[in-house]
Amino acid sequence: MTETRQQAERARKAFLKLSAVVDRSAILKEVAAALRQHASSIFAANARDLAEAKEKIAEPLCKRLVLNESQLHEVITGIEQISEMKDPVGCVLEETKLDDGLILRKVQTPIGVLAIIYESRPDAGPQIASLAIRSGNAVLLKGGREAAQTNAAIGAIFRQVLQTHGVEDAVQLVSTREEIAELLNMDDLIDLVIPRGSNAMVRMIQQSTKIPVLGHADGICHVFIDEFADVDKAVRIAVDSKAQYPAVCNAAETLLLHSQFAGREKVLAALKNVGVELRDSGFGSEYLDLIMNVKTVNSLDEAIDHIHRYGSAHTDCIVTENETNARRFLNEVDSAGVFWNASTRFADGFRYGFGAEVGISTNKTHARGPVGVEGLLIYKYHLIGNGHIVATYTGPQAKPFLHRKLPLQ
């Protein structure tokens, strides 16, 4: 058995203990304190990673490697907040009285073993690992090679704390590049893969595993300016959706303009004014830059068809004062986020009020859109009886079930 497989088996055992026995809130408080206490050793490791990287990789990639004081502070504060979240494990979601003395409970539980695969930025690992611990999941962390020493320093601190609670294998680092393929093959031991990184990396992962992948590759978002749009709102929303921060997945890549919309020139001028280059082709491209495709459409239907053809089902917006058109757009566009008179840039777990974000999913099952801790949870059914058997409820003298929903506490 390979080392990675042994790690996954140990993670599975640790998950069973972590989900049932341990004070997960205390663990997170201690992790936060230990990270604060050992900050200097983390910065030293990060400095070594950076020095080595500067000889090998380009400047922008090096920048993403940096873990400075304010970033680490943010990670630690985040973990403290997560430690204070209400424990989601064991929460009763539904309760049904099947018969006298026979109670069915749908109980929230962790998923199991998660593999988190993240590229250079070293803060994604501890953030998601903390959410995983909060919700009782074990994690295998596969960070970028360039940040190996930073990741090792952080991982050692998690492990030290987890060890004192008897669950040291609940967070483990997986360390060589070759192991990604191996992780993606272990669908018998790993329940969910969470990739954080470039589109190319996410797409590669989605295409090479049967394990469910929580995330998204492309973010090809649209702003459709309807013929009944308010010109000022159209200008504000087009500019914010494209230019407020163009390097992220929820920035818009395509502007669809109704041919009867009166403010066309104002919108285009405003975009050019903030430095946006306008193009009339490349509708499947995610530029992540101050470049925007512009297309004229003759109807709402044409806009919706375009979005379904070229979009990535991430986030799409209609600007209109016509409620009928807005309702049709909201109902008919099959994307994780469908917005009316609001910038696509709002598609984000923190802005939605989730407190913590695992990622943004364009999946059609389990979790969709910005995903908070609930994306790391599932449920099981507890059935509590007193010697009840099915024979009582079958055949010609079958006793009927009550199936009475009980109020939740």
Next chain:
Amino acid sequence: MTETRQQAERARKAFLKLSAVVDRSAILKEVAAALRQHASSIFAANARDLAEAKEKIAEPLCKRLVLNESQLHEVITGIEQISEMKDPVGCVLEETKLDDGLILRKVQTPIGVLAIIYESRPDAGPQIASLAIRSGNAVLLKGGREAAQTNAAIGAIFRQVLQTHGVEDAVQLVSTREEIAELLNMDDLIDLVIPRGSNAMVRMIQQSTKIPVLGHADGICHVFIDEFADVDKAVRIAVDSKAQYPAVCNAAETLLLHSQFAGREKVLAALKNVGVELRDSGFGSEYLDLIMNVKTVNSLDEAIDHIHRYGSAHTDCIVTENETNARRFLNEVDSAGVFWNASTRFADGFRYGFGAEVGISTNKTHARGPVGVEGLLIYKYHLIGNGHIVATYTGPQAKPFLHRKLPLQ
């Protein structure tokens, strides 16, 4: 482009229309009426399938091909009940006021295009197709070859009704055996695969696709008789779990007996008395027959370890009067159903009160345990603003979000 791929693309288009525009309840009422009206042509097709099958396949398989009057009546009544279900599409699951005039709604939606792959029993197709229509999903139905004429007769009736509503491609039959592999490869067009059939078939499907599969292969369920078990309850639950109907997934395959349990001989005698053959090996086997593995364990921990090692995470039961042990078992056993003093045979959507069942899932994401119509649903986010942009909420003068949960109607 192959014919199957064209079918899937047409299904995708029909889904977008079905989910947004059409009166799905009326469609189902009309389907039920049309099935009743054309019953004789369905029985005639079934008789032809049976006549051909008798020359080729064994008697028990032929039996599963039969669609008799009472079975068709049950299918039709089921469809009528489903037509009267509250429409799950568009149901608001959460509503949050992000700021004045900026409302976020989590809205229930269908998943998209489902592929339902079912072996000989011809009633599984129309049942699941009706749940799919109710919830706004399009379906590709791939039935068993032996039931081809029965399936075609039923499929034609669905199509006829759907056609009058302009969504004839929302239910389509896929007809040759070779097309299963092709369906399983279309992860760009099919969102969920639902297999209904033998363990071998489900396992083959799970192992050959990246599309999420809703279902389970093995059902290796355990009954653990704790040292503190009541002897009468132990006898009742062991016998019911194994022998009430042994051919199904929620029947128990293994009896774990605590070495200190006083009623051991009574339980074993009761099992033998109803014809159960007892074995002391083969713990990974699903017999689906009057055969049961028996193992003596010395502790609750040993029982839990055994279940995690040999079980299929379907349904497992503890019989005990000791609440501490029961709570540990309920919390620590990582199965879709974990029961205390109740037969494993209760693990079923109808017994749970779901009204309709899509299947039983041993997945760790999306849906677990017996799955009703909610397994065919996901959600999207509607964000409704009035020209709101993210720039307002960022930077040094950032306006704070309200993030106020609104009460649901």
